[in-house]
Amino acid sequence: MSNSCFHCGLDCEQDSLFFDDKIFCCNGCKTVYQIFSDNNLTSYYDLDKNPGITPKEIRGKYDILENQKIVESLLEFNDDNLQIVNLYIPTIHCSSCIWVLENLHKINSNVKDAQVNFPKKTIRVTYKTESYNLKSLVLLLATIGYEPKINLENKNTENTSINRSLIYKLGIAGFAFGNIMFLSFPEYFEVNEYWLDHYKPFFRWIMFAFSLPVVFYASSDYFISAYKGIKSKILNIDIPIALGIAVLFIRSTYEIISGTGQGFFDSLSGLVFFLLIGKFFQQKTYNFLSFERSYKSYFPIGVTVIKNNNQEENIQVQDVKKGNRILIRSEEIIPVDCILIKGEAKIDYSFVTGESDIVTKTSGDKIFAGGKQTRNSIEVEALKTVSQSYLTQLWSNDAFKKENTTHFKSITDQISKYFTIAILIIAFSSLFYWLWKDASQAMYVFTAILIIACPCALALSAPFTLGNLLRIFGKKGFYLKDGYVIEKLAKIDTIIFDKTGTITASNKNTITYEGEVLNADEEILLKNTLRGSNHPLSRQLYQLLKANNIISLDEFKETTGKGLEARVNNQNIKVGSASFVNKNTAKEVLKTSVHISTNNKYKGRYVFYNQYRKGISKLFNKLNKKYELVILSGDNASEKENLCKLLPINTKLLFNQQPYDKLIYIKHHQEEGAKIVMIGDGLNDAGALKQSDVGIAISENVNIFSPACDAILDARNITELNKYLNTCKKGINIIKASFILSFIYNIIGLLFAVTGHLSPVIAAILMPLSSISIVVFTTLCTNFVSRKLI
Structure with missing residues (x-):
């Protein structure tokens, strides 16, 4: 019987626990299993063997989350019924982690939705607040083995630095490669006599020892990726690499055990070292592109800021500062967390929460970014600067993704799939040929083909x-x-x-008025009604009318495609199309017009002469x-x-x-x-x-x-x-051209490898160089084709 914990895989000591015919190392792991079993989530254990993380002692650790000020500083969104929080969970490590975290709603019905960002190891959770809170959520996550890392000083920021494990693996592979090469020099130079009799076997076993961490640690990601690909019936690009490393190691081990040669440990360690250099370069470049996207692609939307003298000024959204007083019109997105100063807010948070219910806020209430004002204009005071990453997240919400879209990535994946099949056929055919012709060259040829033909450059073309x-x-x-x-x-x-x-140019149209002159009260009501709308004609007319006192409307409604209506005390107004204000225009010459009626009496119209x-x-x-x-x-x-x-x-x-x-x-x-x-x-x-x-x-x-x-x-x-x-269009042509360039590189490389003129180490050096060349090619070409843009 195995002594490893069914949940986390750690060795169980004498005080281990038994439950449901299974062994657990601690009560925490047993509790996690019970939770999954009670909620029909035991398929979690089908995704990976021993996928769990041993829960740590957490009693009293998160009492700080009973402090509402601390909770508010961590929340992304909060209203009377729902809260949204983004938590960094460093223990997310595999597909089973994603599966169980995105099924939190099955464990606790108060959780409405959970979305995992695997590369950043974060989870964004939406939960009900009637009988649940942030502390309960964090305790739930910790109990099932996914304890969030909460830093109150830096809030919840995920670790965006380069993967440290990759640096460690690169260091180990480089250290082993250098030492194995040094130990191989005597045999390179065919040194005989005393060394041959006494030290050659010893040096070979030292090289074997240096290769173990290279194979079982430094190159582990390739084996894991290949295994998961095969398990999922997907031929990914890591299968040929893992196969090449395995063949080199097995053949080299056989040679030193049998005493028939020194093996290929130098080629093996050099291969892994240069593969990891290529991977490190790729990751650094992706991080650079991610930085460019997150912090420099500001949306060109503006915000109307109210100055101390009640003058309105339009500024870019990234220029909003804490304390700015902002005017939010009907149908506008609220770009920043704020306090309601004036007016009644009717907020639609469906962009953020998926819930279409309108939330009412009154003066002094906090309003979270991402909501949309659906009624009259309101004035708010910004509590912080605009978070561009939050707006990007809102823009990319799954609710607004279009169905039946064909991604270019699928084309790359499809090419890589058939590419891998072709390479495996060529590699094994060459292996059998060289075993028949010259067995000493067979392993070199076989491994060189698998490495030189890796479609990494192919996979990089589209994303870069x-x-x-x-x-x-x-x-x-x-x-x-x-x-x-x-x-x-x-x-x-x-x-x-x-x-x-x-x-049409919104700020250059000519506008004339035809009809009965409006009195002072009607002008004020018209001005304030137009103030709450974002329709292009409303904005033009609002800018034209002379300044009037700003008043709060008792009622305001905007009917999309028709017009506006508002009321103050006993006076009402309608602004919009002729049919909307009940005006018959059948016999009139058609013109682009905004019609006005007050207290159900038609007053006149503003006629717009468009300038394109x-x-x-x-x-x-x-x-x-x-x-x-x-x-x-x-x-x-x-x-x-x-x-x-x-x-x-x-x-x-x-x-x-x-x-x-x-x-x-x-x-x-x-x-x-x-x-x-x-x-x-x-x-x-x-x-x-x-x-x-x-x-x-x-x-x-x-x-x-x-x-x-x-x-x-x-x-x-x-x-x-x-x-x-x-x-x-030129960008797509660049991708196709880089595909062709990658194919040409692989064909030339294969010709040298198949004929036995290319060693695995040289192939491993050329592979990251090919990836670098593709990145340079796509970057230079995209910069060239975009040079004519303004």
Whole structure:
């Protein structure tokens, strides 16, 4: 009978525990097993043998989490019913860890959701607060063997430094490689006489001893990865490497035991050393790209800050400071944790929690970043600066990921799969050939083929190309959610534009008023009603009207695609389309207008004479050569004649399109096979942006941020859209070219290896060099093709 703990695998002493015909080293492991057994989670033990971590003594350790101020400093989100916390758990180490942590809701029904970030070893947990708290959650995690590391000074920040275990393995492999090479010199130079008789066997066994930590520790990741790949019936790129290391070690061990030779321990240790150098380089480069993405790809959304003299100023979101007083309009995302100062907040936290219930906040209440104000405008005071990483996380929320998307990564994985099969066939065929022709060369040839043909360079092509383009686009005012958007942009054949605020210049339109003059009270009510809206026409009209006293509205409602209505005391107002304010315009000349009625009496309208963005006609003429162009506008057809003069003759023009109409139009054409990019304002067009293959939200100087979009484009750069699309296509061509380059490298390398002219050590040196060459190639090419961007 085994004396190892069923849960954690540690050796059990005499005071071990027995439960359910199983042995446990301590009560903690037994408790974990009982929890899993009671909740039908024992399949946890099917994923790995002895996957558990021995729980440590935690009694009283987390009493500090009864202090509400400490809890508040750790929470990411908090309201009356839900809390969200992001915890760093250093003991996350395998697939079983991910499985059990993401099934916390089966252990405790108060846990609503848990998402593990395996590379960063963090877990983001959403839990109910009625009968549960952070301390209970932390104790639960610690009890099942995943104790969080909580640092109150630095809050919950995961360890983003380079993997230390990789450094240790690299050091051991390098130390062993140097010593084995030194011990091999006498046989290299064929030294005979006294050394041959007395020291040669001793030196060989020392080399064997040095190789043990190299094989069983330094190269362990390759064996583990290969084993998991085979277990999952996946041929990953580590299988040929693990096979080559194993063959070298077994053959070398046989030679020194039988006394037939010194083996290949020098080649073996050198192989692992250079493989780890390549891995270290790859990890450092990925960390660099991750840094670029997290801290430099700021969203070009703006925030309206209220100064001490009640003047409003639009600033970029990253410039918000603690203590700033911020105006949040209807449908705006709250970009920072804050305190409600003025107005009644009706917050939709579905972007953060997945719950669609509206949360009401009153003056003095704390509001967390990520919520969306759904009613009147409010004023808040910032409690901290904006967390760009949090906005990125919100943008990448699973709730806004589109279905049935084909990732470029799958193409790489598929090529690597068949590549591995081909290499194994070539390697074994060459092995049998050389065993027949010259057995002494067989192991060299076999191992060199497995190493030189490793598809690492192939696997690096796509992520480094797309990652560098993301960085470049971000600097040029075009912010993409992830690298897959680049691939989808390269495949589109139809571009759909909204009109108002997208191809029209919001700050350059001419506005005239027609109708009964508004009295002072009506002007104040109109000004404050427009103040709460982010619609492009509302923003233009708000800027036009003279300054009035800021008042709090008793009621405010914005009907998407129709208009606004508000009430103060006994006075009400409607602002929007003619039908919305009950005005019959059947006999009137159609113009882009905002109609106004007060107390159910029609007063007049503001007429907008659109001015289109400079260069928009030239942009459409360029796009017309490659794409089908469509204008879907919610406005009437008053601008049809002007648009026909401005745009190519075959551009489709559809007016009076409600948000739902736009969505249905896109869905219908997608069913016919069209690949569509939708460009809109991110507010009225949220549904269409999400339905399209790629949704691009145009950003001016207001905080209109739609997590449903795939990209955010600075409005000043819309006329450069053709250049962005061309660069995306060139980026995909770069990936294909790097594939070809990698194949050429492998073919040449295989020719030398198969013919016996390439040793395993040289192959191991060339492999990381090939990876470096691919990174350099993709970086230089992406920088070159993007040089024409503004």
